Amino acid sequence: MSxxxxxxxxxxxxxxxxxxxxYLTRHGYRVTAVADGPAMQQAMEDARFDLVVMDLMLPGxxxxxxxxxxxxxxxxPVIMLTARGEQGDRIAGLExxxxxxxPKPFNPRELLARIKSVLRRARSLPQNLELEDxxxxxxxxxxxxxxxxxxxxxxxxxxxxxxxxxxLLSIFLRYPGTVLSRDRLTELLRGREHxxxxxxxxxxxxxxxxxxxxxxxxxxxxxRAVRGQGYVFALPxxxxx
Amino acid sequence: MSxxxxxxxxxxxxxxxxxxxxYLTRHGYRVTAVADGPAMQQAMEDARFDLVVMDLMLPGxxxxxxxxxxxxxxxxPVIMLTARGEQGDRIAGLExxxxxxxPKPFNPRELLARIKSVLRRARSLPQNLELEDxxxxxxxxxxxxxxxxxxxxxxxxxxxxxxxxxxLLSIFLRYPGTVLSRDRLTELLRGREHxxxxxxxxxxxxxxxxxxxxxxxxxxxxxRAVRGQGYVFALPxxxxx
DNA sequence: GGCCTTTGTATCAAAGTGTAACAAGCCGCA
DNA sequence: TGCGGCTTGTTACACTTTGATACAAAGGCC
Numbered sequence: 001m002s003x004x005x006x007x008x009x010x011x012x013x014x015x016x017x018x019x020x021x022x023y024l025t026r027h028g029y030r031v032t033a034v035a036d037g038p039a040m041q042q043a044m045e046d047a048r049f050d051l052v053v054m055d056l057m058l059p060g061x062x063x064x065x066x067x068x069x070x071x072x073x074x075x076x077p078v079i080m081l082t083a084r085g086e087q088g089d090r091i092a093g094l095e096x097x098x099x100x101x102x103p104k105p106f107n108p109r110e111l112l113a114r115i116k117s118v119l120r121r122a123r124s125l126p127q128n129l130e131l132e133d134x135x136x137x138x139x140x141x142x143x144x145x146x147x148x149x150x151x152x153x154x155x156x157x158x159x160x161x162x163x164x165x166x167x168l169l170s171i172f173l174r175y176p177g178t179v180l181s182r183d184r185l186t187e188l189l190r191g192r193e194h195x196x197x198x199x200x201x202x203x204x205x206x207x208x209x210x211x212x213x214x215x216x217x218x219x220x221x222x223x224r225a226v227r228g229q230g231y232v233f234a235l236p237x238x239x240x241x
Numbered sequence: 242m243s244x245x246x247x248x249x250x251x252x253x254x255x256x257x258x259x260x261x262x263x264y265l266t267r268h269g270y271r272v273t274a275v276a277d278g279p280a281m282q283q284a285m286e287d288a289r290f291d292l293v294v295m296d297l298m299l300p301g302x303x304x305x306x307x308x309x310x311x312x313x314x315x316x317x318p319v320i321m322l323t324a325r326g327e328q329g330d331r332i333a334g335l336e337x338x339x340x341x342x343x344p345k346p347f348n349p350r351e352l353l354a355r356i357k358s359v360l361r362r363a364r365s366l367p368q369n370l371e372l373e374d375x376x377x378x379x380x381x382x383x384x385x386x387x388x389x390x391x392x393x394x395x396x397x398x399x400x401x402x403x404x405x406x407x408x409l410l411s412i413f414l415r416y417p418g419t420v421l422s423r424d425r426l427t428e429l430l431r432g433r434e435h436x437x438x439x440x441x442x443x444x445x446x447x448x449x450x451x452x453x454x455x456x457x458x459x460x461x462x463x464x465r466a467v468r469g470q471g472y473v474f475a476l477p478x479x480x481x482x
Numbered sequence: 483g484g485c486c487t488t489t490g491t492a493t494c495a496a497a498g499t500g501t502a503a504c505a506a507g508c509c510g511c512a
Numbered sequence: 513t514g515c516g517g518c519t520t521g522t523t524a525c526a527c528t529t530t531g532a533t534a535c536a537a538a539g540g541c542c
Contacts, residue, residue, distance in 0.1 A: 015337040019312070094432035101432060107340040109316040110362065162519055200499090201521050207501055208520090217500055218528090219401060220389040225499060227404050227529070234388075403529055441489085442531045448491055449530090458490055459538090466489060468539070489538070499528070508519075 005119060006047065009033040010040045010066070011055040011081065020053065023108040024115075037061040049076060051119060053111070056082045056096065064096045071097055072183040075128070075175070077118045079111070095228060097181065125177055129239065136240040137173045139233075140222065142213070144169060151212065164189065165209050172223060172233035181230040206231060246291040246360060250274040251281045251307070252322065253300050261294065264349040265356075278302040290317060292360060294352070297323045297342075305337070312338045318363045320355055322347070377481040378414045380474075381463065383454070385410060392453065405430065406450050413464060413474035422471040447472060 007029050009020045017033035024031045032043050036058055043049075052070070056063040067078050080098035094101060099118045102111055137144040141154030149166045151159040161169065171180070171188045180188075182202050189205070206223060215221035224234045248270050250261045258274035265272045275284050277299055284290075293311070297304040308319055321339040340359045343352055378385040382395030390407045392400040402410065412421070412429045421429075423443050430446070447464060456462035465475045 013337070019309075019337050023312070105321070105337060105339045105342055107316065107318060107363070108312065108338060110340075164520065199521090200523080203499065204501070204521075207499095210500090219399075220391055224390075227498060405530065440531090441491095441533080444489065445491070445531075448489095451490090468488065483542105485541085487538105487540080490536085492533105492535090494533080495531095497528100497530080500526085502523105502525090504521105504523080506519105506521085509517090511515090512513100 004028055004030045005050040006030045006032070007115065008040065008043055008049040008052045009054075010036070010052065010058065010063075012036060012057075012059050013055070016055075016081075019108060020111070024112070027112055029115075035059075037066050040066065051077045051079065051115060051122075053079045053081065053115070054098075056080050056101075067097050068181070068183065071181050072187055075122075075178065077122045079114055079118060081106070097229065125175075126237070126239075129174060133241055134239045137170075138238040138240070139173065139176070140235040144173065146170070159212055161212060162208075164205055165212060168205055168209050169213075172231075173237050173239075176233045176235065176237040179226050179229050179232045185230065245269055245271045247271045247273070247288065248356070249281065249284055249290040249293045250295075251277070251293065251299065251304075252296040253277060253298075254296070257296075257322075260349065261352070265353070268353055270356075276300075278307050281307065292318045292320065292356060292363075294320045294322065294356070295339075297321050308338050316363075318359045320352070320359060374482055375480050378411075379479040379481070380414065380417070381476040385414065387411070400453055402453060403449075405446055406453060409446055409450050410454075413472075414478050417474045417476065417478040420467050420470050420473045426471065 007024055009017060009024075009031060011017055011020075011033070012035050014035075017035070021031050021033045032047065032049070034040050034043050037060055040052075040054075054063045054066065058066070063080055067080065070076055070078065078098045080096050080101040082096075082101055082103050099121075100114050102114060134146055136146065143152045144150070145152075149161060151161050151166075151169070153159060168185070168189055171185065182199075186199075186202050189202070206225075207217065210217050210221065210223055213222050215223060217223075217225075220234060222233065222235055224232050226232055248265055250258055250265075250272060252258055252261075252274070253276045255276070258276070262272045262274045273284050273288065273290070275281050278301055281293075281295075295304045295307065299307070304321055308321070311317060311319065318340045319338070321342040323342050323344050340363070341355050343355060375387055377387065384393045385391070386393075390402060392402050392407075392410070394400060409426070409430055412426065423440075427440070427443050430443070448458065451458050451462065451464055454463050456464060458464075458466070463474065463476055465473050467473055
């Protein structure tokens with residue numbers, strides 16, 4: 001490990017910002033603390049972070065919305081701070097799309113433990129690789145050659161893929177084991193945002209890709225739907241450069 | 242467990258000190274009760290404590306400040322007693338650094354529950370998400386493969402599990418022989434706390450899981466209800482990594 | 483046995499997911 | 513230019529999952 005991990009804290013309460021700034025710095029992290037969404041955007045333009053700790057309740061745009069936006073174009077891990085057991089907001093836990101959450105008030109030690117756990121998990125996943133670097137992907141007997149864009153079964157039979165199918169598969173192959181939201185997948189696939197609130201076209205693409213992979217969508221196949229979250233590629237992937 | 246947990250109560254109201262001293266002692270804790278900051282410092286030099294219960298409002302130096310000082314050099318769990326009337330989020334800032342808080346006036350039983358919960362959390366830090374290390378669980382002839390999320394009977398027949406069923410089962414498999422309260426199960430299952438006072442949806446999930454496991458809920462089956470406590474997974478579990 | 487609390491589960495409604503079918507666009511080619 | 517084949521976005525509908533509710537069954541206590 002070269003340098004300390006860089007953590008971005010987003011909370012409108014200055015007490016908490018100060019507490020976390022001190023505590024996390026004392027434990028060997030680099031910390032930037034800001035109060036709201038816009039300041040967060042700014043901070044993220046200025047520096048690269050390894051993890052975000054965010055309050056669910058923020059003035060202006062709330063944490064869920066910020067988290068969703070973040071997730072639409074990055075893998076940055078997020079830990080959400082939530083109000084404890086209040087009846088008002090029903091959405092309290094992992095439904096926020098965060099990697100982990102912690103109800104307020106909390107002992108900073110506990111936050112530290114979760115930060116470590118989330119970072120460890122993030123690092124255990126394959127690092128972002130550029131598609132250009134990879135010549136061949138292997139997964140569960142299948143092979144995908146990038147040069148020819150050809151998919152082969154375990155028996156060596158070539159399976160034709162359309163352009164979108166190939167792109168979608170290669171996206172999944174770059175993030176095996178990571179839950180990708182529909183927003184994220186759509187952006188990676190088409191380079192633009194979802195338009196309609198109930199756009200199902202991504203699901204249809206997934207369904208088509210599944211047919212190519214002989215994955216019936218039920219049972220625990222290759223591409224698994226995670227209810228309310230998105231899709232995961234469920235097989236281990238080997239890459240050949 | 243060697244000796245009883247040692248709890249330090251800091252409150253200027255002598256009635257509360259007496260009440261807590263009695264109540265917590267009766268429930269098996271060692272209790273020291275003091276009235277203010279200086280007495281607290283003194284007590285902490287004389288003995289080692291496992292948890293502090295502190296009034297937010299104290300004569301002289303208040304609870305926030307004491308808690309902050311404490312945090313500067315220790316992780317000792319703190320439960321803060323606060324005046325009622327503030328909304329959860331507004332108040333959350335005040336207990337910055339505390340592990341939990343309880344609005345006054347409070348039911349001693351509620352405090353007891355929080356003490357137990359805070360102590361449990363403080364002691365079992367690395368328990369949150371470490372399921373991924375296990376490849377296979379075996380219990381009473383059944384097998385659960387984590388990679389494919391597939392459950393198999395002793396005869397090798399695959400039994401489909403929904404997402405929630407799989408998660409609930411894997412929670413039980415992580416704590417075989419341990420009674421898990423409904424609150425705890427709900428939190429582990431859904432990543433948030435119980436909201437409704439008489440929420441039976443967890444029981445329904447257990448019931449559905451039992452159906453998958455061909456456990457009729459009567460007799461001494463796989464998942465046993467413990468009246469007034471919660472549920473236990475009643476079979477021995479073998480883990481394969 | 484009454485009476486109350488706790489647990490088990492059928493049933494319902496809402497939300498989420500899978501995919502067939504359609505339609506619009508694109509491409510190459512005669 | 514017009515035609516057929518392919519690709520891809522959209523819509524529609526069936527099906528699954530899940531949380532909630534209601535009520536029956538079981539357990540305790542007097």
